[in-house]
Amino acid sequence: MFKIVEFSHFLITEFYQKNKEKYLTFIDATCGKGNDTLFLAETLNHNGTVVAYDIQEEAIDITKRLLLKNHFKNCIFHLSSHEKILEENFDLIIYNLGYLPGSDKTITTTANSTLNSIKLVLSKISNKEDYLIIIVLYPGHENGLIESQIIDDFCYHLPSNFYLVSKYQNYNRLNAPYIITISKNKKSLVNHSKLMIN
Numbered sequence: 001m002f003k004i005v006e007f008s009h010f011l012i013t014e015f016y017q018k019n020k021e022k023y024l025t026f027i028d029a030t031c032g033k034g035n036d037t038l039f040l041a042e043t044l045n046h047n048g049t050v051v052a053y054d055i056q057e058e059a060i061d062i063t064k065r066l067l068l069k070n071h072f073k074n075c076i077f078h079l080s081s082h083e084k085i086l087e088e089n090f091d092l093i094i095y096n097l098g099y100l101p102g103s104d105k106t107i108t109t110t111a112n113s114t115l116n117s118i119k120l121v122l123s124k125i126s127n128k129e130d131y132l133i134i135i136v137l138y139p140g141h142e143n144g145l146i147e148s149q150i151i152d153d154f155c156y157h158l159p160s161n162f163y164l165v166s167k168y169q170n171y172n173r174l175n176a177p178y179i180i181t182i183s184k185n186k187k188s189l190v191n192h193s194k195l196m197i198n
């Protein structure tokens with residue numbers, strides 16, 4: 001069986017396979033040690049744009065070095081919170097929440113900043129024909145539990161006629177990391193630009 005992070009990569013590959021005829025932009029909203037950013041770059045294989053965000057210089061440096069080592073030179077880096085996503089046109093975004101492994105655990109994603117970011121992303125992406133938002137949540141520690149409950153609740157209440165929200169979880173390990181994805185409900189004919197997310 002897949003580990004949860006491997007499963008997020010499986011979802012990225014599936015999305016890529018369905019959309020590879022287009023010029024794609026993939027965003028890593030929390031680049032950390034760069035493993036997800038590298039996977040995004042490998043998936044696009046120089047045929048699209050990869051963008052990476054993190055609030056820690058250390059994370060941006062580690063990720064830059066990892067990508068260069070693997071000969072990916074054209075990734076865009078923002079030392080900035082994902083609450084301020086600058087890109088207007090992108091296809092997939094992954095949030096691997098929590099703290100930088102092996103570093104200061106108090107510098108972590110928070111329910112507030114993650115929620116603000118997801119709302120911003122939805123306002124930018126909902127009009128696209130196809131998109132994928134992947135959120136990897138970690139309820140196994142105190143802050144992660146609060147964050148996952150708040151994000152879970154927000155996603156659960158997204159209108160089903162516009163959004164397809166899915167949850168991937170080990171059924172018998174409820175404290176283990178899990179994934180929520182948000183994608184377009186393609187049956188919807190409503191103009192998403194009119195949709196307000198509060």
Ligand SMILES: C[S@@+](CC[C@H](N)C(=O)[O-])C[C@H]1O[C@@H](n2cnc3c(N)ncnc32)[C@H](O)[C@@H]1O
Pocket residue numbers: 028029030031032033034035036037053054055056059080081082083096097098099100101107108109110113114
């Ligand atoms: C679990 S790590 C990400 C793992 C990473 N994707 C990887 O493959 O190694 C979470 C990262 O989120 C970053 N972070 C925390 N708050 C953030 C925010 N508001 N915007 C962007 N990054 C943030 C942390 O600095 C940390 O590096």
